[in-house]
Amino acid sequence: MDDFVVGGERFGSRLILGTGGAANLDVLERAIKASGTEMVTVALRRINAQKTSDGLLDVVVRTGVRLLPNTAGCRTAAEAVKLAHLAREAFGTAWIKLEVIGDERTLLPDGVELVPAAERLVADGFTVLPYTNDDPILARRLADAGCAAVMPAGSPIGSGLGIGNPHHLRLLRQAVDVPVILDAGVGTASDAALAMELGCDAVLLATAVTRAADPERMATAMRLAVEAGFLAAHAGRIPRRFHALASTPDEGRPDL
Ligand SMILES: CC(=O)[C@@H](O)[C@H](O)COP(=O)(O)O
Numbered sequence: 001m002d003d004f005v006v007g008g009e010r011f012g013s014r015l016i017l018g019t020g021g022a023a024n025l026d027v028l029e030r031a032i033k034a035s036g037t038e039m040v041t042v043a044l045r046r047i048n049a050q051k052t053s054d055g056l057l058d059v060v061v062r063t064g065v066r067l068l069p070n071t072a073g074c075r076t077a078a079e080a081v082k083l084a085h086l087a088r089e090a091f092g093t094a095w096i097k098l099e100v101i102g103d104e105r106t107l108l109p110d111g112v113e114l115v116p117a118a119e120r121l122v123a124d125g126f127t128v129l130p131y132t133n134d135d136p137i138l139a140r141r142l143a144d145a146g147c148a149a150v151m152p153a154g155s156p157i158g159s160g161l162g163i164g165n166p167h168h169l170r171l172l173r174q175a176v177d178v179p180v181i182l183d184a185g186v187g188t189a190s191d192a193a194l195a196m197e198l199g200c201d202a203v204l205l206a207t208a209v210t211r212a213a214d215p216e217r218m219a220t221a222m223r224l225a226v227e228a229g230f231l232a233a234h235a236g237r238i239p240r241r242f243h244a245l246a247s248t249p250d251e252g253r254p255d256l
Pocket residue numbers: 018020041072099131156157158159160183184185186204205206207208
C-alpha cells in the first residue's frame with residue numbers, strides 16, 4: 001500500500017482510530033496495536049495533559065502513534081476555536097480534528113459553523129482536519145479555506161450504519177484535491193473497504209472497534225479491510241455486465 005500523505009506528513013497506515021468507547025485502556029492499547037494505525041484522535045476533555053501514568057496519553061506515547069486532538073462537544077465555531085487553541089498549548093501539536101456538532105440527536109456536523117471555524121484555525125496556523133457532512137459543496141468550501149483534509153460522515157457517529165450515500169461520497173471525492181477521510185458510521189470491515197473502494201484516502205473509526213465484542217480482532221479486520229479496499233480501488237476493477245461473460249474461452253473445447 002502506498003503511504004498516506006496528509007498535512008505534509010507521511011503515514012504507512014490509512015486507518016485512524018478514535019478512542020471513545022473502549023472498556024478500558026488495556027483493551028484500547030491492544031486494539032491500537034492490532035489496527036496498525038499511526039494516528040489516534042482524542043477528545044481534549046478526556047485527556048489530563050498533566051497526568052504522567054496510566055492515562056490515555058501514556059497509551060499514545062507507548063504505542064508511538066500521533067495524537068490528533070479533536071473538538072468533540074463543541075456547538076459553535078467560537079467554542080471549537082477556543083478548544084483547538086487549548087489543545088495546541090496542552091499537547092504541543094497544531095493538528096486539530098475540527099468538530100462542530102449541529103444537533104444532539106444525530107451528532108451531525110454544523111456546516112454553517114464549520115467553515116468560519118476552519119478559516120480562523122487555518123489563519124492561526126493549525127493543520128485542520130474537519131469532520132463534515134457528505135456534501136461535496138461544503139467539502140469544497142472547507143478545502144478552499146485551507147483544510148488539510150476533509151472528513152465526511154458515512155452515517156451518524158456510533159450508528160454503525162455504514163455509508164449512507166455512496167454517490168455523494170464519490171461526488172465529494174471529485175470535488176476536492178485534499179485527502180478525503182471517511183469519518184463516522186463504520187459498522188464493520190466491509191464498510192471500511194467500501195469507503196476505500198469509493199476513493200477515500202483513509203478511514204477514521206471508533207465505535208466499530210471500541211464497542212465490538214472483541215476489539216482487538218475487529219481492529220485487525222479493519223486494518224485488513226482498509227488495505228484490501230485501497231488495493232482494489234487501484235487495481236482496476238472489471239466493468240459490471242448485464243449478462244454473463246464466460247471466464248473460459250470456447251476455443252479448444254472438445255466435441256462431445
Ligand atoms: C466525529 C467523530 O466524533 C468521529 O470521529 C467518531 O469518533 C467516529 O465515529 P464512529 O464511532 O461512528 O466510528
